[in-house]
Amino acid sequence: MSEQQVTQEQNESQEQQVAQEQVPERFSLFPGCIAKNMYPSIEKSTRIVFEKIGIELLDHKYSCCPAPGVFRGYDRNTHMTLGVRNLVMANQDGVDVLTICNGCYGSLWEANHMFKKSKENQEFVNKMLEKIGLSYDGSTEVYHFADILHKHLDDIKANKEIDLGLKVAIHYGCHYLRPSEKHPDINPEAPHIVEDIVEALGCESLEFKNKLSCCGAGGGVWSGAEDVALKILDDKMNKIEEVGADCVVNICPFCHLQLDQGQAKLKTHKVPVLHLSELIGLAFGVRPKHLAMHTHMVSTRDIEKKVKKAKKESD
Amino acid sequence: MSQEAAVEEKKKDEYELDEFQKIMDQSNILKCVQCGKCTAGCPAGRESRIRIRELIHLAHEGKDLKDAPELWYCTTCYNCQERCPKGVDTTEAVIFLRNRAVRKGHHNFPDLHVTAITSLRDQGDGFPLSPEVEKIRSVIGLPRKPIDLAHDEEFLKDFQKLIDELGILDLVKEAQAQKKEEEEGEEDE
Known part of the structure; x- marks a missing residue:
């Protein structure tokens, strides 16, 4: 690799770094029923940790994800529709969703996945959401906090006391x-x-x-x-x-x-x-x-x- | 059997066939070769009488699973589905079978499931906030009441409208009523 190429790559990576610094990472925090209503220690520590590593967390008017165990077992369409209603909350602000629970992650990921893969599901969900003046286009992503933290290992090490x-x-x-x-x-x-x-x-x-x-x-x-x-x-x-x-x-x-x-x-x-x-x-x-x-x-x-x-x- | 009753019966059979077809199409259960790998890796199977291989077999044969309590012992861990060498969506099949059992109104609902569904409908959360936790939240510097749907009247009202439209609570109530009717019928006999 020539010296020029190396310099060019360095410049590019510096530019990327600057771009990342300029736009702070933001997510909508989906705390889930158990963290917010039973173990507030989990919600509190999540907020502290993400603030320290420079990721902004927003709040939205979420319901239960809904919990996959009971609700999906009883009626899959209810599970999917209520999951998508949650996604709409973040979608309206143009942010993606960050979950701190496997159940919430599974529910919301699956609702999104089912919505995206089938036209029949899209029609069903949007027909239901229309009744309360909402609609969804499938453009919100759902993330698990462990994956995001893993991408920020260096920030975690830097903040470790x-x-x-x-x-x-x-x-x-x-x-x-x-x-x-x-x-x-x-x-x-x-x-x-x-x-x-x-x-x-x-x-x-x-x-x-x-x-x-x-x-x-x-x-x-x-x-x-x-x-x-x-x-x-x-x-x-x-x-x-x-x-x-x-x-x-x-x-x-x-x-x-x-x-x-x-x-x-x-x-x-x-x-x-x-x-x-x-x-x-x-x-x-x-x-x-x-x-x-x-x-x-x-x-x-x-x-x-x-x-x-x-x-x-x-x- | 009167002609009318026979027509009714046929309609019911057709409905059931449709439902089974849907389950099979969506979860590939016709590809099952009964190798048993699903059951071998099932954590619930080690501790209870659920046998995923058997459930798939019975569903395959068109047998009715509406009264099988083991249908509700699956923790949906997806070990079986991940490991199935034939690509059968076994966990998905269990979920379809559960949905069908609920629709048929024969499932013995655990009380806590009904509590969770009612709580979701009324309060927006499966596990609602208690006064004790409310206090702890404020002590550690979180908003005393979370910023969520449960604590916004307007959002909650819309949510209840949506969930009523979806009818999950009606399904449960109908199933409970049917179960009660059957139990009373058995007592009469």
Whole structure:
């Protein structure tokens, strides 16, 4: 490569950088029922983390995504239409949607996908939306926050104040990975997105059996057949305890609810449960009290102590 | 059977055939070779009596699944669908079968499902906000009430209009009424 070419490429990449800096990244935050109404610590830490890495989050008048387990199982068209109504809210402001929950991601992604791929669906949804004066053209994209964070690994490292040094068991949850059409570039049997992020925070990601398996709560089973949901969770927690994890890190408030409340119901496990946003918040030096971590059913006190110790070592 | 009843019966059969055809077309279940890979990787199958292979087989044969409780044990984890060597959309098939069971009005609805549907219709969220969490939100510097549809009367009213138009709650109520009627019928016998 000639010197001139190299200079030209450098110039281009600098120009791109300037362009990126000029237009700040913006998304409409779709917090989802569980984060905003049951685990505000997840919503709070998400807002802190995204602000620190320079991504603006907007608010819109969203309903429940609606939850895929119950609503899609009862009536698919209702699920699709209400999902699209949510997308219209962001669409009106010309922004894309950022989800922090696999359920919301799955619902909204699928509603969008079903809408785009079939004319029959487009007609059905728009006929329904017309009744409340809305319409949709399919131009909004739905993103999962883990994917966006992964693109900003350098910003995460730059904002990290504490090398956490925790041994974490990653729980992906089903509807991030599957159906794999959502992520053509990720191997659903061997993903490496959340691993990269926790490693950037100074954590060790543990390997364990059935790491990519279900938490047991999806498909309406959490509310419809609790015994089945808890048996699946028990099996999962056994595998996590076997490898000596300090905590379970998830990317879905519904899995979070199942992992946290489910352990309290089972009474046989007590591994602290952290949403990825909470873990990053801790590494950014946010005090656990400011994140309302005490709202977790399984105490996070041991984690807080370890983080405090790691902070002293970092200082 | 009177002629009228026979015509009614035939219409019902045709409707059911149509529905099955739709399920098969949309989820490729006719391609199933009953290899069992779906069941082998099913987390719910290890802990309950759901067998995805069997559900697909019964759907394939046109058997009625309206009263099968195991239809509701699937967590929709999509392991089976991802791993199916014949490209059958097994999880999608389960969802179609559930929708059909609801339409047929024979499903034993778990109370919490009905609560979630009612809560979505009335409050815009499947899991509504509690006064306790409202307080915690304000303590950690979030808006006490989230900026959302649930806390905007006008948006909520429109949303309720939309959901009533879609009729999901009517489906549940009809199914519950039918179930009650049948149970009373059984008691009489």
